[in-house]
Amino acid sequence: MDEFDVETLAEPSLSDPVLIEGLPGVGHVGKLAAEHLLEEFESEPVRRIYSEHFPPQVNVEDGRAKLACAELHAVEADGEDLLVLTGDHQPQESAGHYRLTDRLLDVATDLGVERLFALGGVPTGELIDEYDVIGAATGEEFVDDLEDTGVEFREDQPAGGIVGVSGLLLGLGERRDLDAACLMGETSGYLVDPKSARTILEVLEESIGFAVDFDSLEERADEMEEVVQKIQQMEGGQQATDDNLRYIG
Amino acid sequence: MDEFDVETLAEPSLSDPVLIEGLPGVGHVGKLAAEHLLEEFESEPVRRIYSEHFPPQVNVEDGRAKLACAELHAVEADGEDLLVLTGDHQPQESAGHYRLTDRLLDVATDLGVERLFALGGVPTGELIDEYDVIGAATGEEFVDDLEDTGVEFREDQPAGGIVGVSGLLLGLGERRDLDAACLMGETSGYLVDPKSARTILEVLEESIGFAVDFDSLEERADEMEEVVQKIQQMEGGQQATDDNLRYIG
């Protein structure tokens, strides 16, 4: 194996495909959103990218071993072509993030991508009811378009910048003259958050032009709600806190 | 020295050799099993692999320094040719795991290997009497064969996947069309576990077709048992716990 090993699974014919990245991160918001698209629309795995920058690990499902990788799926969403990027891992080191993102962009642009959305969560530190979507983008025009769909572009948020593959898809995407935006659903940071995932999917619906069913995400959100309530009851009705809610999901 | 330095110690003539990996890991189960094969059958060191991905270290035995390495031994087990991989170290970093495993597979396939077993332990967190062997493999057929020998293939076990050289032997082995399986003996995770090593050797006996004597492993297991009993007596008969049993052996 070389530093990267790109496996071709299918060669679909795509029209102006939009890349949508949903690797693991805060509240698994991006990952939930990306996987929801794969469940709700017809999809086909197109490329797998293996790399020594991923953890040295196989996942096991029903006794079958699967090497750590990132996967690109062709998704047709109401006539719009999407390339949805999923996976279970971020790279392990600084240079690994740069190199993997660079290679991902090579593969995506070879498939015709000129526009991309990196999906993620931004932690608020508390459980609230209404979560906004915070945005960051590479170009003025793209910012304006997204503001029309309700995305908030704030003076100094997210405060610590955007770290990892999501951040570099914007940073390296801009250097390739791609239109790139990061959509970050606000989320407590304590829970896997299907509600936050829904808010960023609603932005994609409007921006790209498709409609997706949210029933399964709602069900998952209801399950999470029950978990939270049970914990609050155990705690004698106290507000759920950092300690007892850390990454339930 | 280059990134890898492969030393040739012998050029045995092997017939369909099966690679068996037993590097250090949980409960030293894989290492105990692999070393037991070297003790019980006639064996000959065939290759040594030195690498900058191992710790910068020499071991010292009777005043003689020996550079960190992995060692391949040719073992004849009742007419079956085995290549047993042993060593005292795992690589230090992500890319090191990928590159070492890749090089090991180069060396093994050059020696005719088309089938491999990675041996290890999977921690249960408690001391129990009967330990199952959990499996993961690259192909349907291999899974079926191993199920016949009593290996359990479970829906979502091991939960965290398989990390390190064992995991990558499956992941990278599959990409080379090798038949690869990982046999993981259940073990408390607190003790060097000769009993667990025996359970995976029994799977190998049936799967590969040889019979090995277990007297020395049994003796070692009895010694461990005594250690555990002494600790339990010191603790006033309490169940041995995480803290006082961490890696005795």
Next chain:
Amino acid sequence: MDEFDVETLAEPSLSDPVLIEGLPGVGHVGKLAAEHLLEEFESEPVRRIYSEHFPPQVNVEDGRAKLACAELHAVEADGEDLLVLTGDHQPQESAGHYRLTDRLLDVATDLGVERLFALGGVPTGELIDEYDVIGAATGEEFVDDLEDTGVEFREDQPAGGIVGVSGLLLGLGERRDLDAACLMGETSGYLVDPKSARTILEVLEESIGFAVDFDSLEERADEMEEVVQKIQQMEGGQQATDDNLRYIG
């Protein structure tokens, strides 16, 4: 992207430009000083250096993403040409520091640099009124010149040496026969320190030959003073301590 990606923003005609480095460090002294020069004099960004050795991160300002980089600005200070290096990040690893500094020196010498000042802070561990500037340099003559401006060259200070890009600009600069000095303003180490930044700028004024207005730095210093006083009042008039002052700014 390669290991480094140097973007050319302008090709100014410079006469004997002096490189001035102000990356983040103790008390943000070097960064404050460098940025003050950009504010007070006419300046133009000349080069941006992107690198996989920086954190995998974009900063976000008003919704626009900006990839981690170091930036060289051409500054004309009373007829003297300066090349001021700013940025938000130090490299992540040992080799990254060496390679980035080496590349920075390539870029700077291509632009005509033969003399450089690395700016930083040296922590004293207590809040005091008068801070000296400690120096280190590559050549006897340069040391003599700077001593005339009040820089102190002490037998064994800074005790731990100079770490990071500042240190390597001296170390690697010397190996290229550049005149290189590091000016380290004493600073408590607990606060962003505009006063300390002023002391090193005063050395630069005399050594290079320009005069800069300090009003905005003084204002910032006054604001910091107020913060410190408020904390001391909250603490019942006690001397501000390590714990409650750690990096306010």
Next chain:
Amino acid sequence: MDEFDVETLAEPSLSDPVLIEGLPGVGHVGKLAAEHLLEEFESEPVRRIYSEHFPPQVNVEDGRAKLACAELHAVEADGEDLLVLTGDHQPQESAGHYRLTDRLLDVATDLGVERLFALGGVPTGELIDEYDVIGAATGEEFVDDLEDTGVEFREDQPAGGIVGVSGLLLGLGERRDLDAACLMGETSGYLVDPKSARTILEVLEESIGFAVDFDSLEERADEMEEVVQKIQQMEGGQQATDDNLRYIG
């Protein structure tokens, strides 16, 4: 700068020079011993090795910056040619240790080295009066020679092997057919230990054939003794312990 940068300071004519390594380590035993040879005999710096594997750092002495490096000195000890390796740093990472040691061996063998001693300390965990010298070597014959000088070669000591440049000088030295030994002075592990340094120098005296004056090491040992006694008095005459003695020197 490349990965390594070897600076030639002198081209002495050496007869069968013996390499003696004294980089920092336990009790600074090896470093003290190597530096004592430089002080007591006529010596000349011959090579400096700079590397991105060292910390990104300059040391500062009297205001002059000196880039992290390892230094080879030609020493004439009663007619015997020594090449003494000193420095303030060990490499930062696994591969860095391998590559630096490999390069050091290139440089040393180019200068005619066929035999080397790596010097270090082995921690005993307690303050005692008589410290043995523990040895490890690459060849039977070398072991026998050193045993005659009182070096102890023990079945399983040092238990954790020999880590760092000292260990790899043996491991990689053996692969180049060099005679290599590591001499490890027993030392508490809490103190810079001039006494332990003397014990290994006494082995070198007999093995190589020279006589060195120990007055300055004895003085330093007496100073350390006083420090220990003061601490014991402060502690009410109690035995000095791990906590209050950790690396005084």
